[in-house]
Amino acid sequence: MEDKTKTLQREFLKVFEKLEVVLGWEPGYDSLHATPSFIRQAKDLNKLVWNPLCSQNLCTYLVKTLNASVRKDDKKIGICVKGCDSRSLVALIQEKFITRETFYIVGIPCEGTVDWRRLMRIEPSLKDVQKVDIQGNELEVETAQKTYRFPLQQVLEQRCLHCRYPNPIIYDCLIGEPITPHIGDDQAYGDIEKIEQYSLPDRLKFWEKELDRCIRCYACRNACPLCVCRDSCIAETRTPKWLSQRCDLKEKFFYHMIHAIHLAGRCTECGECERVCPMEIPVTLIKKKLNQIVKDLLDYEAGIDPQKQPPLLTFDPGEKGI
Amino acid sequence: MRIGVFICKCGTNIAATVDTEAVARKALEYPDVVYATDYMYTCSEPGQDEIQQAIEEHDLQGVVVAACSPRMHEVTFRRAVEKAGLNRYMFEQANIREHCSWISKDTEANTRKAIDLVRMSVEKLRFNHPLFSSQVPINKRVLVIGGGISGIQAALDCAEGGLDVVMVERESTIGGKMAKLDKTFPTIDCSACILGPKMVDVAQHENIHLYAYSEIESVSGYMGNFKVDIRKKATYVDWDACTGCGLCTEKCPAKKSFDGFNEGLDTTTAINISFPQAIPKRAKIDPKYCWYLTKEKCKICQKICPVDAIRFDMKDETVVEEVGAIIVATGFDLVDHSVYGEYGGGHYPDVITGLQFERLVSASGPYEGHIIRPSDGKEPKNIVFIACVGSRDPSIGRPYCSGICCMYIAKQAILARDHIPDSNCYVFYIDIRAPGKNYEEFVRRAQEDYGVQYIRGRVGKIYPQGEHLIVQGIDTLLGIQVEVEADLVVLATGVAASVGAKELAEKLRISYDEYGFYMESHPKLRPVETNTAGVFLAGVCQGPKDIPASVAQGSAAAAKTQILFSRDTIETDPQIAKVNERMCIGCGKCIDVCPFGSIQWKTLRDGSQKAEVLDTVCQGCGLCNATCPPKAIQLQHCTDDQILAEIEVLCAGERHG
Amino acid sequence: MALLNSLRMPRDCDESFIRQVETKSRQQISKCYQCGNCSASCAYTYVYDYPVNQIMRLIQLGQKEVVLRSRSIWLCADCQACTTRCPCNIDIARVMETLRFLSVEEGTVSIKDIQLFYDEFLNSVKTFGRVFETGLLATYNLKAKKLFTDIDLAPKVLKKGKLPIIPHRIRGRKKVSDIFKRFEDYRNKKILD
């Protein structure tokens, strides 16, 4: 893993002159976290890291923070993307928020990122971590004291367990070899099937239970690379007033429906909404269900083909089956 | 807001099954409602007076009338409240007749429903704002696209009415398909004799400016104020200088040029004039065949031209015209019959199209009106006409009837029998469609007076045998196969949308059907309008039709234009989309989905991009509103807040029972 | 050829027959607008009792009896000319095939010889796994009482060594006859769809 970090730094250094900023990851506030890094000076490039802790989808910052659609000079933005992240990038290109030419993309085939909450649940005493690495089917965590091994199934993020796109869809430079996805298209929706086994009233009860925990912190929305409304989000605007600030279940339920419906045919399943949820509500599932419907009905997956138009923003007069 | 509610009894239409008094009583409990009453006929003059009085007496700021469908009387009541000084959009109508009193006899349920409907209207009204229309001046010039009979008629009618007309024709001459016809059904009038004078009128009318050999490049703007880029294709001849003397065409050595006017039956010279009566009568060079333009030698035309009009360095040129309305009359092309392998797929020289037959029989055609076989120049004795080639054929994606073929093959068979009295004419048909004035009689004449053999059935195969073509068909009336040893076969080739029709439609933002014919606004009541305001249709571009219908449509489109131009300004409907710039995130999704191109980008001073609605173009469908993620674009008078208020009041309101 | 004198509607129209043909052939019969191209293209119209377009018309009118007893459906050689040229995209050959199948089912086969030949052919396949041409021709001619048909050709063929005297029996003939058996079971609904 060390060498990939090095390659990453080297690749950016090669082209750094042409870049305005590089988006990557750097070590976070403790040894089990990485954090997004915005590098504007070549000397800082050595801060960059790549390891299974680099969870964040950096595309989230493109529109909301960097306002990447407006470029002053011809300098590009350097960005690191995992497979899932690259789909968000493509989706943003599809929706014309950004243009491909604006970016220097370093793609990293990814075997999964670590859900530290699950890790800590298994091994609450984990500290002084020095190195985290994926070796085959196991996560290797080296601490000052000893080396732990965990089966990947137990410690990866949910999104990674169902990942079909471990390899970046677009990139200018690829670090490492492409990976074979360990899940087929047929298993991609295994997690939502679990809910569909419930009866209709049980499903409602399930969601009532889950969504009632929501504290309306909007972290899910803020972390979503495709939620680009910023201050204009209708969850908070007064005119039109779609939602009140009442903290009751109806409002929470409706808020999550707004988020999901706004992402129908657009969500790239990066799972950030769920990863950042402090209440651990499985909100990605809602979007995945919509994705499944859109795929079956309209044969479309977001963030795959930069030329394609999101299907709910277009139509086909000759369409059969609807 | 101070709201007044008026419940109409509509005689007994409503009162019989709705307790109107109870509804009015209930309405008084609603927020902002300061006055409520029921009345026998609210739409009557005394009824309207009562509303106006109430507005004055109670200082009302908004009015709800619960009565019939707003599709019936919304306009009436809006006028009534306007007279009393309110803005006409400070009015809502609850439909308690068609949607309530008339569909159930259960008075209690109906009354509950009426109460809900009034409540919803009140809630909606509470979010209403005064709206104002604006006035936009009209540029009273009209563009006619296409110089066939339909376009000519439209242009002449407009010009006669005093309008400035710009006509654009793709070919080097106007006249369209009609100019190629020999005679016309059912009168056997000479086509050139009735069309010619109209073509001359176009050329000579001071109000008409003709761009021949030109195409529409782009169209922007909207009703009243279109801007059109017209590309004048290079003719390599200075038309201001050219007199149409024709010397060049006599001397041009490149004599193998494709002769489009004669449907490829003949060849012409690289520098040519389509036909002697062409308007404008000017020469043009076909660069594909010109020796100088392809091989850089010759220049004979330049040497011989008495007025020095040849310009080998001419390039396409774009001109801009501004108009207030557009009449589209782009006509049609024939279905490509090469898809019919069983009829030779276009390889047999003596299997020709209907239009080729017209050139064959026309006195101005390549054979000076003698009907002869293209292959060997012999006079045909047995001529077969096959109907429905490229029409009524779902297998090639053309299920529609072309409407004119039955008539034109009857005419052509008559002409053939006229020209060659000892010839035999056979018409293979499926059904005969002759629903025009004197049409059926005409088809009967072909059979009764001219002895044309009509055989009910289709032809399965044509193959050459020696000098002849064996036509193998069926007589379905007898159930036996029929073989004709034919000398000439005429396919009644059907009508297809003009080449490039779809591209033009995209530029004009009008819709077209799956075959490329332009969509009228309403198939019965608005046959020459399109859904793009200010764009009208005439002729076959809208669907197959014959000459009289094309001419009628040309006149109708001209009339529609005149009506539009009878006012100096257009009043816009204020029930349209409006952007809240502060909330707009510049995602452009509204621009992508708008069916009318009525939203455009606007760059603010800080460089950010926002959506902006063109008030005169927006039709108020609200698709943008539904699409906009932050709901920054709102359809006035049907805003999210209004719909949400209606939903909320229904759901949250005390449910009965 | 069954004669039709007059039709009393709706009594004489067998709607279920129309549906049966449509379901089995997967073709929509009402699409036919009687242009006659099928009959014009058919090489056999002259030997048919009803040309193809009339067969289509008869189906449209629900004339089960007439259609299934017609000779036309058995004289169709399945050459696909009609299907290829039908402007309405109807697979007419498949409709004809469906009619043959229905006429076997109803026991109304008009040309017994053809059915006889087919039966003998299938017997041959059931027994040997392949068609034993020599045996097939002999049995057929015997049963059809056409002893002398093609008799002129026999010596020629034999001389060229083209008709083997002994049938080739494939090893898997049991498997082939099992297919027949399972098919019959299926027909008798023992195997469920």
Added chain:
Amino acid sequence: MNQTEKRIAYYPGCSVTGTAVEFDQSTRALCTALGIELVEIPDWNCCGSTPAHSYDPLLGAALAGRNLALAEEMGFHVVMTPCPSCLKALKGALREYEEKQHAFLNILQMPFSGQIRAISVLQLLYEDIGPETIREQIRYRLTNKVVVPYYGCLLSRPPEFARFDDPENPISMDELLQAMGASVPEFPYKTECCGAAYGVTQNHIVGKMTGRILDMARRLGAAAVAVACPLCQQNLDLRQSQVNRYWHTTFQMPVVYITQLLGFALGIDPKKLGIDKLFVSADDLFKETSEPLENQTESTSA
């Protein structure tokens, strides 16, 4: 040749083991010469042909399906058959598999994926080898010989089913013949049915249909009719004597398989092509046309 699957499954069909044995011989010899290995499906059975299909498409499908399943089991993706009637049965099996999968598999009782493709020998020659390759490889030219191609009903029809060549005016055989140097007139009866299906049962019909085709060939000055279907061949060749009686004609028109002609042009010994098995002798054709290419090149260079 680059697209050729060098090994493909081969389904001969009953008729080429009997009355059309020369089609089988010439197909095998030709493919060997072109570097294609034909692997005969072991223990193949009759496809059921029209009789099974008329009885019930599902029966036909199951009979033909067994052969496809055998070929799949051997790992093949393509099965080639010289007989268009067998080809139709094989494709019919694939269609039934699509439409009534459950019943089909229940009757077949063999593993089957439906992924296999069935093609005719003509399709193999035209699409996978191609006229250009033929032109490069021939040793003898059919110069100055008029040969008319007769395709029959099924090779290209109906188009959605055959997915090969043009349904009204197929040209694959025309182009192959031209590649051999033959002169190929436009033959209007290319796809007219010859009536072969009724060869046995209704041979008065056959007389008329076959006669028309032979008559047109003679009018066009044909030295031979080229065919790619054993039923057509048998009909036009074997029954020519019956036709002559029916029409009072004296046709002596050789009816030759395209594989025989191609094999000959590529220099294969005519005996291996079963030329002696034809009823109307084509010996003259093969003798007269035997103009070795070496001579030609010499003469043109001289």
Added chain:
Amino acid sequence: MVNSKEESTTKKDLLIVGFLCNWCSYGGADTAGVCRFNQPTDLRIIRIPCTGRMDPLFVVKALIYGADGVLVSGCHPKDCHYNEGNFYARRRLEVLKQFLPFMGIHTDRFRYSWVSSSEGRLWQQVVTEFSETIHGLGPNPGVHGESDAKAGMSFYT
């Protein structure tokens, strides 16, 4: 009056919210009324210019906040007054329809249909059928805050 009282107590009104496009279905409902075609009384119609105006979230809002059924109706595809609105609508609404059951809301509580302004009879049929369906399903259980918020934290563990 007595009769109707009995009727209304035996068969209580449920709340069905209808969103009808002004040009076709609203007119169709008018036509049905003009022809006096008898219909159930549960429906409350909101007039919108076009089904293209229909944000699927209006449907969701109504269903979460207590409507027992939601019916959206517009012009037949290809007959849209605004050419394209219902093409967008049918995609958006179909996706929603398939999605609702995942959240525990019966898919039959939402229906969309295409009824032109001349099709009064069809409109009567649509309303009657839909109303019967909704009565069959009974009142919408709705979304309630009565769940046990302290239940297990993670769905996955």
